[in-house]
Amino acid sequence: MTYKFQFRPYRRRFVRSLTTNHGKWGIREGIILRLTDESGKVGWGEIAPISWFGSETVEQGLDFCRQLPGEITDEIIFSIPDELPACQFGFESACEMGSGEWGVGSGGDEGDNFITPNFSLLTPNSLFYSALLSAGEAALNQWQTLWEQGYHTFKWKIGVYAITDELEIFESLIQTLPAFTKLRLDANCGLSHEEANLWLRTCDNFKANPELPLEIEFIEQPLPVEQFQEMLELSRCYKTAIALDESVATLGQLAACYQQGWRGIFVIKPGIVGSPSRLRKFCHQHKIDTVFSSVFETAIGRLAALQLAAELSRNNRAIGFGIDHFFEQEDTWLQSLWNDL
Numbered sequence: 385m386t387y388k389f390q391f392r393p394y395r396r397r398f399v400r401s402l403t404t405n406h407g408k409w410g411i412r413e414g415i416i417l418r419l420t421d422e423s424g425k426v427g428w429g430e431i432a433p434i435s436w437f438g439s440e441t442v443e444q445g446l447d448f449c450r451q452l453p454g455e456i457t458d459e460i461i462f463s464i465p466d467e468l469p470a471c472q473f474g475f476e477s478a479c480e481m482g483s484g485e486w487g488v489g490s491g492g493d494e495g496d497n498f499i500t501p502n503f504s505l506l507t508p509n510s511l512f513y514s515a516l517l518s519a520g521e522a523a524l525n526q527w528q529t530l531w532e533q534g535y536h537t538f539k540w541k542i543g544v545y546a547i548t549d550e551l552e553i554f555e556s557l558i559q560t561l562p563a564f565t566k567l568r569l570d571a572n573c574g575l576s577h578e579e580a581n582l583w584l585r586t587c588d589n590f591k592a593n594p595e596l597p598l599e600i601e602f603i604e605q606p607l608p609v610e611q612f613q614e615m616l617e618l619s620r621c622y623k624t625a626i627a628l629d630e631s632v633a634t635l636g637q638l639a640a641c642y643q644q645g646w647r648g649i650f651v652i653k654p655g656i657v658g659s660p661s662r663l664r665k666f667c668h669q670h671k672i673d674t675v676f677s678s679v680f681e682t683a684i685g686r687l688a689a690l691q692l693a694a695e696l697s698r699n700n701r702a703i704g705f706g707i708d709h710f711f712e713q714e715d716t717w718l719q720s721l722w723n724d725l
């Protein structure tokens with residue numbers, strides 16, 4: 385199959401910047417792809433890298449797009465190098481959408497200048513969402529609105545402020561969150577060995593207290609990527625589960641961690657993990673415990689990511705796509721990105 389290939393870079397400002405142990409993130413940059421096959425069917429894709437997380441940079445994604453010809457083939461798409469995982473995801477998922485594999489592809493008759501159909505209406509259902517809470521005290525005033533919107537799982541960023549302060553906020557948070565809430569703690573590599581032990585001990589103590597009917601689901605990426613063996617050790621010492629995230633940013637890293645014995649939770653960010661077809665194969669083969677997670681992509685990348693989450697999620701784990709409160713409404717700007725094409 386050959387496709388007409390077009391692309392558009394975009395920039396999108398956060399309403400509230402995302403603060404993690406890696407620092408502040410205030411503008412999302414990415415690239416929207418459009419592939420039109422010989423019969424006129426259109427498939428949309430998105431390259432939304434996070435270089436500080438282990439993917440290529442946006443600039444590398446743009447360089448890759450710029451050196452491609454205006455007509456590309458499946459051979460080109462399926463031989464994108466592993467150094468460009470966000471590109472692998474963007475191009476392959478555009479092919480899948482165009483071929484109607486998800487039952488939602490846009491036909492060829494809608495005209496050239498519209499992103500159809502309305503992606504936001506097409507998120508696969510039967511998935512539970514986890515809502516992202518900002519680091520620090522902000523979380524204490526943030527969860528209520530999200531709870532009212534129907535979120536019952538939250539993820540709070542830790543490893544940003546002094547641990548004594550964060551433990552104090554954590555106490556308030558678990559005292560005020562409603563019963564049956566699930567809480568995830570994401571350290572983004574930001575804990576020392578002692579701090580990781582302290583957090584895990586705190587969570588284990590909490591688990592042992594039957595009066596608090598709220599669940600700490602897991603601690604995400606407590607230590608830096610290089611400290612894999614230490615995290616493996618921690619996962620054996622505590623009842624509270626550990627999820628790897630930065631350690632398994634790409635499919636190659638994910639396979640390596642599995643090979644080295646990780647049987648805990650794997651956070652998968654489809655937007656940067658690499659080839660969707662190879663991800664499917666790996667998950668089917670090894671039946672790993674996965675949590676799917678957003679890279680702050682637009683509705684285009686999200687549709688492809690949610691498609692994978694719907695196919696591959698296990699153990700009923702909420703997906704980390706409750707992040708809309710970090711952005712303004714997006715439909716109009718996404719449409720207008722193509723109007724002058």
Ligand SMILES: O=C(O)CCC(=O)c1ccccc1C(=O)O
Binds near residue numbers: 434680704
């Ligand atoms: O996974 C989620 O619940 C929300 C997404 C999220 O936290 C995230 C979003 C962009 C970059 C990094 C991360 C992260 O998990 O560390």
Ligand SMILES: [Mg+2]
Binds near residue numbers: 570629
């Ligand atoms: Mg994380």
